[in-house]
Amino acid sequence: xxxxxxxxGATSGIGRALAVRLAASGAGLVLAGRNTxxxxxxxxxxxxxxxxxxxxxxxxxxxxxxxxHFYESCERAAPEGLDGVILCxxxxxxxxxxxxxxxxxxxxxxxxxxxxxxxxxxxxxxxxARRHGFLCVVSSVAGDRIRRGRFLYGVAKAALNRFxxxxxxxxxxxxxxxLLVKPGPVDTRMTYGLPGMALMASxxxxxxxxxxxxxxxxxxxxxxxxxxxxMALIKMVPEPIFRRLRL
Amino acid sequence: xxxxARVLAEGGQGSYxxxxxxxxxxxxxxNEGAGVVSFELLDRLLEFDPADGSLLCExxxxxxxxxxxxxxxxxxxxxxxxxxxxxxxGAVASDVHGKxxxxxxxxxxxxxxxxxxxxxxxxLDCSRTKAPEAFWATVGGMGLTGFIRSxxxxxRPIESAWMRVDVRRxxxxxxxxxxxxxxDRSATYSVAWIDGTAAGPSLGRSIVTYGEHALADQLPPxxxxxxxxxxxxxxxxxPHSFPGWLLxxxxxxxxxxxxxxxxxERDGQIVDYPSFxxxxxxxxxxxxxxxxxxxxQYQAVFPPLAxxxxxxxxxxxxxxxxxxAYLGVLKHFGPAGEGLLSFPLEGATLAxxxxxxxxxxxxxxxxxxxxxxxxxxxxxxxxxAFLSAATFAxxxxxxxxxxxxxQGLDPQGLFSSSLGRRLGLVESP
Numbered sequence: 001x002x003x004x005x006x007x008x009g010a011t012s013g014i015g016r017a018l019a020v021r022l023a024a025s026g027a028g029l030v031l032a033g034r035n036t037x038x039x040x041x042x043x044x045x046x047x048x049x050x051x052x053x054x055x056x057x058x059x060x061x062x063x064x065x066x067x068x069h070f071y072e073s074c075e076r077a078a079p080e081g082l083d084g085v086i087l088c089x090x091x092x093x094x095x096x097x098x099x100x101x102x103x104x105x106x107x108x109x110x111x112x113x114x115x116x117x118x119x120x121x122x123x124x125x126x127x128x129a130r131r132h133g134f135l136c137v138v139s140s141v142a143g144d145r146i147r148r149g150r151f152l153y154g155v156a157k158a159a160l161n162r163f164x165x166x167x168x169x170x171x172x173x174x175x176x177x178x179l180l181v182k183p184g185p186v187d188t189r190m191t192y193g194l195p196g197m198a199l200m201a202s203x204x205x206x207x208x209x210x211x212x213x214x215x216x217x218x219x220x221x222x223x224x225x226x227x228x229x230x231m232a233l234i235k236m237v238p239e240p241i242f243r244r245l246r247l
Numbered sequence: 248x249x250x251x252a253r254v255l256a257e258g259g260q261g262s263y264x265x266x267x268x269x270x271x272x273x274x275x276x277x278n279e280g281a282g283v284v285s286f287e288l289l290d291r292l293l294e295f296d297p298a299d300g301s302l303l304c305e306x307x308x309x310x311x312x313x314x315x316x317x318x319x320x321x322x323x324x325x326x327x328x329x330x331x332x333x334x335x336x337g338a339v340a341s342d343v344h345g346k347x348x349x350x351x352x353x354x355x356x357x358x359x360x361x362x363x364x365x366x367x368x369x370x371l372d373c374s375r376t377k378a379p380e381a382f383w384a385t386v387g388g389m390g391l392t393g394f395i396r397s398x399x400x401x402x403r404p405i406e407s408a409w410m411r412v413d414v415r416r417x418x419x420x421x422x423x424x425x426x427x428x429x430x431d432r433s434a435t436y437s438v439a440w441i442d443g444t445a446a447g448p449s450l451g452r453s454i455v456t457y458g459e460h461a462l463a464d465q466l467p468p469x470x471x472x473x474x475x476x477x478x479x480x481x482x483x484x485x486p487h488s489f490p491g492w493l494l495x496x497x498x499x500x501x502x503x504x505x506x507x508x509x510x511x512e513r514d515g516q517i518v519d520y521p522s523f524x525x526x527x528x529x530x531x532x533x534x535x536x537x538x539x540x541x542x543x544q545y546q547a548v549f550p551p552l553a554x555x556x557x558x559x560x561x562x563x564x565x566x567x568x569x570x571x572a573y574l575g576v577l578k579h580f581g582p583a584g585e586g587l588l589s590f591p592l593e594g595a596t597l598a599x600x601x602x603x604x605x606x607x608x609x610x611x612x613x614x615x616x617x618x619x620x621x622x623x624x625x626x627x628x629x630x631x632a633f634l635s636a637a638t639f640a641x642x643x644x645x646x647x648x649x650x651x652x653x654q655g656l657d658p659q660g661l662f663s664s665s666l667g668r669r670l671g672l673v674e675s676p
Contacts, residue, residue: 041291042291044294045291045292045293048292048294048295049292049316
């Protein structure tokens with residue numbers, strides 16, 4: 001891969017696996033996240049192993065006021081502007097029992113949806129002006145049909161999916177592509193130790209699928225591939241039955 | 248690391264042990280009934296200085312990763328064990344050795360510093376000059392002094408990814424020992440592959456190989472334009488269901504004999520570095536060749552004057568007990584290092600592979616331990632599964648000092664392992 005790619009959420013399992021994967025293919029990187037010490041370690045590793053330039057930027061999903069400044073800094077860190085932006089940020093809170101926690105609700109919606117919109121809108125404009133680039137949004141199968149238990153997460157992902165679809169339409173003809181990624185459960189910090197996780201993928205597998213889909217110019221990718229068919233089936237289940245299935 | 252220190256302090260699991268790639272043969276990387284922390288994500292390269300080959304990397308970095316990145320750039324590990332699938336922290340914690348100990352010492356000889364997360368939550372920088380006590384307790388310390396977060400080591404420059412190998416046949420143990428002694432003066436790497444099935448006058452018969460890193464102009468013309476490119480080797484895997492009964496004394500004996508008589512003496516053969524240093528890595532899960540019951544590796548070192556008698560005693564005792572070792576590997580060691588629990592002593596080390604057959608292997612292992620102890624030698628902890636606390640204490644005079652230093656680094660006993668408890672290095676809860 002040529003050029004420079006920004007990975008937002010680069011300390012996440014998927015983000016880190018993507019950094020290694022893209023650096024191995026020759027891309028320069030800008031890594032963004034909250035823990036700049038962690039980011040610097042991954043950056044050093046990529047520079048030493050693959051000889052590509054890697055810059056880091058502090059990023060806080062909920063600090064909306066800083067997003068404009070953040071994005072400009074990322075663009076400046078790339079010698080010829082950014083060729084792509086990949087969003088790997090997310091927040092999976094506790095399950096839905098107990099009284100309504102508006103802090104948790106706000107956090108879930110902000111990190112999984114609103115913060116992403118903020119970054120992606122800025123990136124879309126910058127890239128459309130250059131008539132070149134890609135946006136990649138890491139969503140989840142949870143947005144395809146929303147389960148009980150942590151349903152605001154599913155709702156935020158569903159909103160993110162619609163947003164990606166809308167952006168793709170808005171960017172038609174500008175030379176900017178949008179890839180929406182829907183992983184099933186992935187073995188990372190977010191899911192570590194949680195009960196009931198089946199068919200887990202490794203972050204490396206997911207990063208591989210994303211890289212392939214980017215190169216092939218795809219628009220939606222489920223990773224691993226079989227989730228496309230599992231969700232297709234689940235989406236077909238009529239509402240009264242789905243409610244009773246306690247999925 | 249801050250998060251890790253919190254987990255340690257909250258002590259939900261009683262005690263913790265860092266685990267790298269889990270290649271220790273016994274219980275060194277196990278902490279039964281308590282917590283284990285995997286270092287698989289702490290595997291990043293942090294700094295490299297091409298002026299002197301100095302590399303800083305996280306503890307979970309594998310030796311294979313280092314070779315993959317740096318051999319093409321003209322650097323090698325100055326000391327490497329027989330597998331590249333171990334972490335640098337594990338290599339320090341076992342103070343591993345290679346085929347060049349007589350010349351270069353053990354792994355720690357090239358470690359210039361490490362960062363240790365101690366039981367008090369402190370991240371301690373140690374080296375020969377900074378906190379040397381903690382350094383020499385951690386070198387060979389089997390992970391019991393804390394978590395090794397990063398290691399600084401010096402790589403050695405090479406001109407090619409190839410080795411120049413000389414091969415000699417030795418008809419018996421005396422010839423083997425002479426051949427190794429000759430190598431001390433003239434070869435960087437030397438090792439004797441002993442036919443464990445040979446008996447009587449042929450006891451200790453071996454193939455002795457000597458190796459040097461090939462210089463660029465020693466390579467055949469077809470390799471000279473890319474001297475640092477090692478050939479891709481396709482690793483094969485032994486299936487889970489491999490019938491272990493295929494490997495028995497008769498079949499192995501036949502194979503060894505045929506191998507020994509067919510193996511010509513040769514000079515100057517050019518061999519790729521993985522074949523020279525990691526012959527067993529070619530066969531993934533090679534231990535499955537031994538079938539479901541598996542195998543046991545036994546490795547000990549004897550001081551110079553006891554080598555002949557000690558090696559003979561081990562081989563003959565095994566044979567008499569009906570437990571012939573299929574393969575033995577003999578190497579010369581130079582002077583001991585300063586690690587309090589470091590294995591190498593000046594003399595020679597013998598590693599034996601036994602199929603895990605019959606009842607009560609432990610009793611057999613203890614007989615071997617007695618032989619080793621009687622001859623003033625000791626057993627390698629990275630391979631041990633049977634040593635008793637008393638025998639261990641007799642073999643490792645540094646153990647008392649180690650316990651003292653450890654007490655200072657980990658007053659609450661947050662770090663422990665099954666091996667540590669078995670050998671009395673840490674208290675049992």
